[in-house]
Amino acid sequence: MSSGKPRFQEYDRDEAEEYSGFLLTNAPTAEDFIKQTTDPKAIRYLVETHTIDVDVPGAGTKIKEAILTSETAPLDVKQTVAQRNVDLDDIIVPETVERNARTALAVGKPIVFYGPTGTGKTYFAKQLALETCIDYEVHTATPTWTPADITGSIQPETDDGEITYHRRAGCVSRGIQEAERYGDNYAVIIDEITRADISQVFGPLYTAIEDDKQVIFRDDDGDGLTLTDDLKLICTMNMSDRTVNELDNAITRRFAMIELSRYDDDDRAALFDDWIGELESGPDLNIDLRKLHTLFERHHRGINEGTTTSAEGGIMEFGPMHYIDVTKFLKHACKPSGPYSGEASLAVGQAFATYIAPRLLNTASLPQINRLASHYDSLDDQFSFDLSAPADLARRQAEAEEREMGVNAYE
Structure with missing residues (x-):
């Protein structure tokens, strides 16, 4: 194999395994092998067993390019090479x-x-x-x-x-x-x-x-x-x-x-269950997870459909994907060594003020902003979680909007 110019067209998957040690240590030969072989299983073997390393600067880049431009390499093998460092969860859309x-x-x-x-x-x-x-x-x-x-x-x-x-x-x-x-x-x-x-x-x-x-x-x-x-x-x-x-x-x-509209009740509840369930796998965070799930649900319903005490209907359309940021925040913030250890109630409100309320307020009109403040006040009364932070955030934005409108009225 090392004498003269190798003819890799004739090499199949079994021979790729036999010579894998040589290919691992000889990047130019590995590149030639990938360019010449006509057996897709041979390339699959080299990639899936990590016989070749496409992450090594220089030589690895050439090998990666050879795989991605190969007419022999299967699409899923090319995807494995191109997307080696990509980590996305399972598809959850309807x-x-x-x-x-x-x-x-x-x-x-x-x-x-x-x-x-x-x-x-x-x-x-x-x-x-x-x-x-x-x-x-x-x-x-x-x-x-x-x-x-x-x-x-x-x-x-x-x-x-x-x-x-x-x-x-x-x-x-x-x-x-x-x-x-x-x-x-x-x-x-x-x-x-x-x-x-x-x-x-x-x-x-x-x-x-x-x-x-x-x-x-x-x-x-x-x-x-x-x-x-x-x-x-x-x-x-x-x-x-x-x-x-x-x-x-x-x-x-x-x-x-x-x-991609709002998820139905069952799909949304399943998402909340999955994300909140992640909080159970770590150390004791001292968070009532059942109440947290209820908070997510009532907050979401109030934004999209209105509250039982309001005849105005929903405030705006808002999807459920933002709540995963709240659970990620809580998982770190409330652990024994976290910045909100022992202060779960405060942490929940701060998570909403950091990840949820700003996204709602970003496109809200003044009437919607006032309704958002009232919504957070209502949730603050219903739950032991301290939701004063997002409520205050909404009120401050409403005041700023009113001042701006007052200035404009006199211009």
């Missing part, structure tokens, strides 16, 4: 959402996940990308975005006083290049698309989505990039930013619009 999303991607439709904050849109987008693609990248839209951020632009560059121009790909164009380089599915996730001017920013994509011959960008070599089914485009938008009815019809015609 089954119909997952099935619709998978179907849309399979038939080449870009996706927009929409719904209230806290329904897990971005998290599920990452999970979906990891399960269907080699890898993915995430971009968050901003009000300053232009079509160049999507498709690309020509940028000037100065070198020794001379100006030259090079082409810089946008996020979708780069995704197309990655999909071509890997020869497999690659995902681009654009988060919070309604922060940008969708009609302007996405305009160049609309024709390309309907015409697979439409060139959206040319690289420095002049090669044209077109949308292919290997590029999976997944977008998210919060309902607080804009309703679906306010979207440009052009995007609703060309994208699969998939709603």
Whole structure:
């Protein structure tokens, strides 16, 4: 094997195991093996048994690249290599959402996940990308975005006083290049698309989505990039930013619009059970977990549906995913060595003031802010947990809003 130029096309999985010790210590030979072998089981063996290390700088990077660009390596093996350091939990969105999303991607439709904050849109987008693609990248839209951020632009560059121009790909164009380089599915996730001017920013994509011959960008070599089914485009938008009815019809015609709404009672209760159950696995936190579950439920219902003492209905739409941050906070804060050891009641209120109330107040109008303050006052009366912190936070924001309105009234 070490004499002359090896011909690895003839080597199969068994021989990969036989020579694994040599491949482990000889990175250039391992790279050649991956590039030449025609047996996918051989590459699978090398990756799954950690015979080759793709995390070693230099040599490992070349081996990783060889696997990801291999026509022989199976998709799931490529995913293992590309996503080695990614750790996402099980998919928990409703089954119909997952099935619709998978179907849309399979038939080449870009996706927009929409719904209230806290329904897990971005998290599920990452999970979906990891399960269907080699890898993915995430971009968050901003009000300053232009079509160049999507498709690309020509940028000037100065070198020794001379100006030259090079082409810089946008996020979708780069995704197309990655999909071509890997020869497999690659995902681009654009988060919070309604922060940008969708009609302007996405305009160049609309024709390309309907015409697979439409060139959206040319690289420095002049090669044209077109949308292919290997590029999976997944977008998210919060309902607080804009309703679906306010979207440009052009995007609703060309994208699969998939709603992630509030979870039903049983699904939401299961989530709360799982997260609160994590608090039982550690040291004694001195938290009444049954009451904590009830607090989550009453808080959520009051926000979304209104309280039994109010005839106004819900305050706003709010998903359940935010509550996991409360349980993570409590698990650390209330342990014997934690900063809130022995002060569980105070810790619960501080967790809500840190993770829940600011997210609600971020998009609330003045009437909603006042109702949020009243809601927290009511919960403070009902529970032994000290919820004065989020209530005070809401009142201070209401006062600030009222002062601002007073200033504006005299301008």
